[in-house]
Amino acid sequence: MANSIKDVADHAFDYVIAGGGTAGLALAAGLAANSSTQVLVLEAGPENLEESSPIRIPAPPGVVINDPKYAWVFKSSPQKHLEGREVVVQRGRTLGGSSAVNFTVWNHPPAGDVDAWEKLGNPGWNWELFQKYAKKAESFTSSSPERQALYRQEPHLSSHGVDGPLKTKFPDWVFKGDVIIQDAMQNLGIPVAKDPYGGDPIGTSMLAACVDPRTHTRSYAATAYYLPNKEKANLKVLCNAIVERVVFNDQHNDENVEASGVQFIHDGVKHVVHVRKEVVICAGALKTPQILELSGIGSRDILEPLGIKPRIILPGVGENLQEHAFCGVTFELQSKNAFETLDLFNDKAFAAEQHKLHKEQKGMAAMTITNFCFAPLKSTTETPSEAVKLIALQRQNIEERIRSGTLPPGLKEQWMMQLERMEEAKSGECEIVIIPGLFGGAAEPGKAYVTLIASANSMFSRGSVHVTSCDPNVDPAIDLGYFAEEFDLKLVTEMIKFARRLGETEPLKSIIAKETVPGSNVTTDEQIQDYIKRTLSSTYHTVSTAVMLPRDMNGVVDSKLRVYGTKNVRVADISIVPLHVAAHTQSTAYVIGGVAADIIMKDT
Numbered sequence: 001m002a003n004s005i006k007d008v009a010d011h012a013f014d015y016v017i018a019g020g021g022t023a024g025l026a027l028a029a030g031l032a033a034n035s036s037t038q039v040l041v042l043e044a045g046p047e048n049l050e051e052s053s054p055i056r057i058p059a060p061p062g063v064v065i066n067d068p069k070y071a072w073v074f075k076s077s078p079q080k081h082l083e084g085r086e087v088v089v090q091r092g093r094t095l096g097g098s099s100a101v102n103f104t105v106w107n108h109p110p111a112g113d114v115d116a117w118e119k120l121g122n123p124g125w126n127w128e129l130f131q132k133y134a135k136k137a138e139s140f141t142s143s144s145p146e147r148q149a150l151y152r153q154e155p156h157l158s159s160h161g162v163d164g165p166l167k168t169k170f171p172d173w174v175f176k177g178d179v180i181i182q183d184a185m186q187n188l189g190i191p192v193a194k195d196p197y198g199g200d201p202i203g204t205s206m207l208a209a210c211v212d213p214r215t216h217t218r219s220y221a222a223t224a225y226y227l228p229n230k231e232k233a234n235l236k237v238l239c240n241a242i243v244e245r246v247v248f249n250d251q252h253n254d255e256n257v258e259a260s261g262v263q264f265i266h267d268g269v270k271h272v273v274h275v276r277k278e279v280v281i282c283a284g285a286l287k288t289p290q291i292l293e294l295s296g297i298g299s300r301d302i303l304e305p306l307g308i309k310p311r312i313i314l315p316g317v318g319e320n321l322q323e324h325a326f327c328g329v330t331f332e333l334q335s336k337n338a339f340e341t342l343d344l345f346n347d348k349a350f351a352a353e354q355h356k357l358h359k360e361q362k363g364m365a366a367m368t369i370t371n372f373c374f375a376p377l378k379s380t381t382e383t384p385s386e387a388v389k390l391i392a393l394q395r396q397n398i399e400e401r402i403r404s405g406t407l408p409p410g411l412k413e414q415w416m417m418q419l420e421r422m423e424e425a426k427s428g429e430c431e432i433v434i435i436p437g438l439f440g441g442a443a444e445p446g447k448a449y450v451t452l453i454a455s456a457n458s459m460f461s462r463g464s465v466h467v468t469s470c471d472p473n474v475d476p477a478i479d480l481g482y483f484a485e486e487f488d489l490k491l492v493t494e495m496i497k498f499a500r501r502l503g504e505t506e507p508l509k510s511i512i513a514k515e516t517v518p519g520s521n522v523t524t525d526e527q528i529q530d531y532i533k534r535t536l537s538s539t540y541h542t543v544s545t546a547v548m549l550p551r552d553m554n555g556v557v558d559s560k561l562r563v564y565g566t567k568n569v570r571v572a573d574i575s576i577v578p579l580h581v582a583a584h585t586q587s588t589a590y591v592i593g594g595v596a597a598d599i600i601m602k603d604t
């Protein structure tokens with residue numbers, strides 16, 4: 001059991017952490033390692049720590065994300081370039097945050113994507129640092145030689161961690177079509193990735209998942225960083241505590257304001273907790289800006305109309321939102337060659353049987369999504385010259401915009417970096433995720449499907465997230481900004497065409513009966529784009545809404561994660577990412593939590 005309000009309200013702690021999610025719990029464990037510091041975590045969601053919780057079972061993925069017991073279920077504002085559609089956006093709302101509800105995929109970004117953070121003005125934030133902290137977080141269990149033979153991929157053990165708190169492994173249940181799809185990818189010119197966890201993930205690969213090899217259950221921030229430390233007298237965790245704002249000491253609008261505490265709501269009652277050293281906001285990319293803005297940190301234009309007294313003017317708060325996005329191509333498999341797929345879980349009796357088997361560490365409920373391809377645009381278009389042309393046009397467009405002087409501070413540098421990464425073709429802006437089954441929509445009984453998820457990992461579009469009310473219970477307005485930059489729509493269009501070509505490539509071609517989505521009536525680029533606009537989804541990888549950049553580039557935190565203009569308020573979660581990476585984001589969140597702990601311990 002986590003702590004009660006009596007242990008917290010009106011007490012003083014050295015560090016108060018707002019948000020007990022992926023980065024927040026990694027940070028809390030790091031700070032609490034020093035027994036002379038008193039650490040408090042305030043988490044808006046419940047504990048959900050019982051072993052029988054559906055959180056613990058890896059498959060089918062995503063079953064808890066629409067349930068408010070586990071998740072925030074937000075809706076974006078109507079997306080102008082998606083014909084006014086509101087996109088559903090979920091996040092973990094429980095101890096462990098999004099690591100409790102995510103799809104358990106464990107991967108690392110390309111080295112160059114992280115090195116770009118340092119080049120943008122953040123000394124020390126480079127691949128070397130990332131790799132060090134990702135290894136520190138991880139305890140990897142290699143698969144059996146038989147499994148390695150099946151995957152035809154030997155893990156590079158030196159790129160993994162061996163004794164971190166987070167358990168990772170390859171699943172024991174394998175979708176047999178994965179190998180066929182890997183072969184098709186290679187036949188389409190995509191090589192096997194050289195070292196997916198060592199900074200070079202470009203190509204096809206089988207990826208590990210955050211699953212405990214002993215129990216086949218999810219390993220996540222709460223099991224890895226909270227449970228092993230829960231008896232520590234110097235670590236307190238209060239759940240169902242909604243942080244409203246940081247309380248400041250002085251009443252002046254200085255440029256060096258000092259936090260004295262945190263105001264939060266528990267059981268409908270407002271409380272204050274006092275802080276001796278630092279407040280660290282770890283509420284994730286969609287909620288961290290809300291806490292900053294309710295504390296008077298942000299843009300005058302957002303704060304003043306709501307009657308919030310501006311304390312520190314930082315126009316970057318809630319701006320520069322970067323997100324990945326995906327669209328699927330689904331194929332019905334030929335029944336004579338049918339594989340076991342996730343579609344079987346639509347049968348309630350089958351699902352119940354699998355959950356029973358899972359308790360014995362058997363069956364399909366221990367499976368995870370394993371098969372991926374990360375490719376540069378140049379490997380994804382029908383010929384590389386098409387990509388070269390598209391990128392050149394985008395460069396021309398950006399250079400014209402730079403000359404016009406209309407870009408917000410910091411965007412020019414980010415965009416130029418994105419262009420460079422695409423031109424050198426060393427990142428994975430085009431990702432294909434292989435889902436063994438129909439993804440969304442209703443499967444026809446008795447039929448088996450495979451869905452190729454085309455995920456765009458380097459969007460030029462930017463969105464925003466801002467408060468619309470002084471009430472912390474009111475969701476912020478989330479604008480994902482999708483396709484504000486036309487290039488992004490072209491990128492997704494090329495990826496859908498690539499996924500379709502994959503379906504026409506042997507040996508995948510021979511096991512497919514037909515394409516069901518978008519379907520054979522969708523042929524022209526215009527029709528594909530119409531399909532994309534109707535179905536594009538968020539990948540839940542939002543970053544950069546309290547970005548770590550120099551202040552004159554619209555930065556919100558400096559390279560020690562300190563909020564500009566404050567003495568003792570930091571942000572340590574995925575919202576500080578200076579430029580998005582071509583990877584799933586949980587490893588980045590764990591790295592940020594780990595790095596933050598060391599920075600703070602050294603600094604205070």
Ligand SMILES: Cc1cc2nc3c(=O)[nH]c(=O)nc-3n(C[C@H](O)[C@H](O)[C@H](O)COP(=O)(O)OP(=O)(O)OC[C@H]3O[C@@H](n4cnc5c(N)ncnc54)[C@H](O)[C@@H]3O)c2cc1C
Binds near residue numbers: 022090
């Ligand atoms: C459905 C889904 C699937 C995903 N799949 C994958 C995957 O397979 N692999 C991968 O690498 N990444 C995946 N991701 C992304 C990854 O999980 C996240 O990017 C990462 O976990 C974010 O970490 P964070 O610490 O920034 O935020 P979070 O882990 O979201 O933590 C934020 C915490 O703050 C709490 N909070 C928010 N507001 C307040 C408040 N006012 N007061 C107190 N507490 C508050 C929240 O409840 C939450 O617990 C997925 C995400 C989702 C949502």
